[in-house]
Amino acid sequence: MGVQPAPPDQPGVALSAATTTGPGLAPGPTSRARALLSRLPPAAVLALATVLYTWGLGRNGHANTYYSAAALSGTQSWKAFFFGALDAGSFITVDKPPLALWVTGLSVRVFGLSSWSLLLPQAAAGVATVWLLHTAVRRSVPGRPGRVAAHLAALVLALTPITVAINRDNNPDPILVLLLTGAACACLAALRDGRIRPLLLCAVLVGLAFNTKMLQAYLVLPAFAGVYLYAAPGSLARRLRALAAAGAALLVSSAWWMTIVDLWPAADRPFVGGSTHNSMWDLVIGYNGLGRFLGAQAGTHHPPAFGGDPGPGRMFNDLVAGQISWLLPFALIALVAGPLILSRVPTAGFPHEGGRRTEPVRAALSLWGGWLVAHLLVFSFTSGVFHPYYTAVMAPAIAALSGIGAVLLWRARTHSRAWACLPPACIALTTAWAFTVLRRTPEFAPWLPWTLAATSTAITAALTLRTLARVGPAWLRVLVPGAAVVVGLGGPAAFAVMPLGAAVSGGNPTAGPEVGPIPGLPPGVLGASRVSKAVGFGGRPGGFEGRVSEGLIAYLKHNQGGATWLAAFGNAQPAAQVILDTGRPALAMGGFLGSDPAMTVERLRDLVAAGRLRYVVPGGGVRAANRGDRGLTQWVEATCAPVDPVEYGERRPPGWPKLEPTPKGRRGDGTRVYRCGG
Incomplete structure (x- = not known):
């Protein structure tokens, strides 16, 4: 024998509610209390x-610096805003349509750049x-x-x-x-x-x-x-x-x-x-x-x-x-x-x-x-x-x-x-x-x-x-x-409550405890408990996700002159950091990971000749490492003068000023800076 069904609602309850709030009658105290509850x-x-x-x-800072830099750039140029460009010079867009960036960009334009905006x-x-x-x-x-x-x-x-x-x-x-x-x-x-x-x-x-x-x-x-x-x-x-x-x-x-x-x-x-x-x-x-x-x-x-x-x-x-x-x-x-x-x-x-x-x-x-x-x-x-x-x-x-x-x-x-x-x-x-x-x-x-x-x-x-x-x-x-x-x-x-007590990783936000080291991933990429400080993406210093030093940023700002961009980098991570740290455009030659064929030798030569670009930091992207495309770096080496790291407060790397070739399958070190043009 099945379980007996529960008794239906009593008709008197419905009648009471109807008479309390019937047509033409003001809601009574009980009705108001029910509505509030x-x-x-x-x-x-x-x-x-x-x-x-x-x-x-x-505490999340700029979170995903890739999108944060694009939002800031959109406040400096309506062209960059419309296209969703990473930089205010509108060299390259982010790899997504811009609707979410428009929302964030308008907030930053109204309230200024901050974590909250x-x-x-x-x-x-x-x-x-x-x-x-x-x-x-x-x-x-x-x-x-x-x-x-x-x-x-x-x-x-x-x-x-x-x-x-x-x-x-x-x-x-x-x-x-x-x-x-x-x-x-x-x-x-x-x-x-x-x-x-x-x-x-x-x-x-x-x-x-x-x-x-x-x-x-x-x-x-x-x-x-x-x-x-x-x-x-x-x-x-x-x-x-x-x-x-x-x-x-x-x-x-x-x-x-x-x-x-x-x-x-x-x-x-x-x-x-x-x-x-x-x-x-x-x-x-x-x-x-x-x-x-x-x-x-x-x-x-x-x-x-x-x-x-x-x-x-x-x-x-x-x-x-x-x-x-x-x-x-x-x-x-x-x-x-x-x-x-x-x-x-x-x-x-x-x-x-x-x-x-x-x-x-x-x-x-x-x-x-x-x-x-x-x-x-x-x-x-x-x-x-x-x-x-x-x-x-x-x-x-x-x-x-x-x-x-x-x-x-x-x-x-x-x-x-x-x-x-x-x-x-x-x-x-x-x-x-x-x-x-x-x-x-x-x-x-x-x-x-x-x-x-x-x-x-x-x-x-x-x-x-x-x-x-x-x-x-x-x-x-x-x-x-x-x-x-x-x-x-x-x-x-x-x-769910764990992200409230620690910054989430901007590039791969997750909640809960970190699950431990994952093969092929740097520590701290997963989980809210530990977050790498490498541009919000969990990168390794000196690699294509490494940070640009404060000394180099100060040097680029001092010597930018009339150029559109502070410098050109191999990929978007250092460029995004520079944009957020300085509020000035920085160029990502290869897009997000450095794999986009956005920059050619001819384009780079034209930008330098027009005075729109003076400094280049080649390498640091997967394009050169995976495709063996060294044309840009070779042109920079042959045409531009290496900047002595002492000028921006760093030690000379071993073998300076010679640029060591990047072995196949390894990322460029992204640390050599070249001055191009006048």
Whole structure:
């Protein structure tokens, strides 16, 4: 015999509420109190998110100096601002579209350069994302269960460790996640009422997300289009017409900027950083497209896989698991079990009106599930560059599925013994996985996994024994689900608070304890507990990621004269540091890693002849090391005079002034400075 369903809500309660707030009547004190109480949970979650994303934000300094330098350059030149150039001289762009830089650049232009002006826009975007997700879930699930699901989803998102880390940094991802979550909100609105305007808004927001991080924004499109085509009201022909209109809006909002860039005469705009042929289309398809999925392209170099080897277990490995995977198993269970519950468990469903009242819940499960599965597959198997912080875009989907799934499973537990066993099984599974992740760093909070395990055992025992299915004290029916929430979020919350006490790595922000040395990576690249001081990227001094000395910077400033750039460097890391330290343009000849063919001997000769460039620091990039392209260095050696390091307060290196050839496979030392021209 199945467990007896819980008694329905008493009609008198609804009647009382109706008479208190009926038409033409002012809300009574009880109604006002209820309204205030209903606003407290989302307000508390937003306050929590604000604290997590902004506490001690100033200790992060310039965070990702690559994007910070471009933001500062955009305040000095509207041309650099529009193209997203690294330097105010507009020699080369960053390797992403500029929408996120526009947001940060406007903040720096208004408030000046500081940690807060650089990072607060991303923190604000993170808080707005939490609010949007709460709104989306609340409007998808009717009644009081919708409020509970929305509160849970917002709390899960706010406490996701990688969400906290990335929202305290100035990578483009917080803006990307905000735009895509807004697009999901708009798509769900279009599903509810069948209007085309929300669908067009959804398409425009995805297009703006494309101008933030290119093809990664399109991973949500199969879920959005598929759910709309299947679940939206109206005839099939009407739905197809609406999707066609949305496709046109997506094309325009995605392509307008890159079309302008590619139509602009190449000689009058910056080189497209990250591209091989100075083309935005090449950047979209290559470095930021198939190159990310398939791996390094011929003739280019990528750093090691920061997220571990590709495969089905990547989301659960030592590098990524603590950032995103805590509730991933439960979210996948909710994705499968949710539609079954709505179809087969009457007591867990919602009031039916011809079956249409359940459609928003089904649509929401399908949309967030499609979002999650698409990213899970791509991120797990991509062979190109993959950072753990990329998974931040999965957090809204995991949070939404967790909130909706928790409510559905809780309501289904009273239907039968089979459904009654699923909630405790999910709690046990989630706790077991949290225990596994926490024990991978046994020195971090050693008491926490055992506490979670003990609490989970008590909860699952209470649920398994059908304590809550029987008539019992009200506090017990509140205590157990509350304890289940604490158990499920205890692990991620412990990881999430760690970035508040230490600066995150600007190039690879993560939360939680450092997992230990990773082959091929310098110490301190992963984790918030230790951060290298090499330009915010965890580089090695003297290498292509090393810092430029204060003495050399002072020397370049004193001798810049009328040149546009203080100096030309092999790659973007020293150039970004110089830009931020001096507020003056510095040129990155090879782009981010030194692998871009942006500078040629002819171009360098012209810049020197025109007096726009006087000092060159050759080497220090992967282009010369991997391609054997020594033409620029050879021209500099033959044409320019080496600067005695004594002039900027350093010792002469062994063998000075002769420049030793860089052996194949090794980076140039990036320490020789040459004076070119007059």
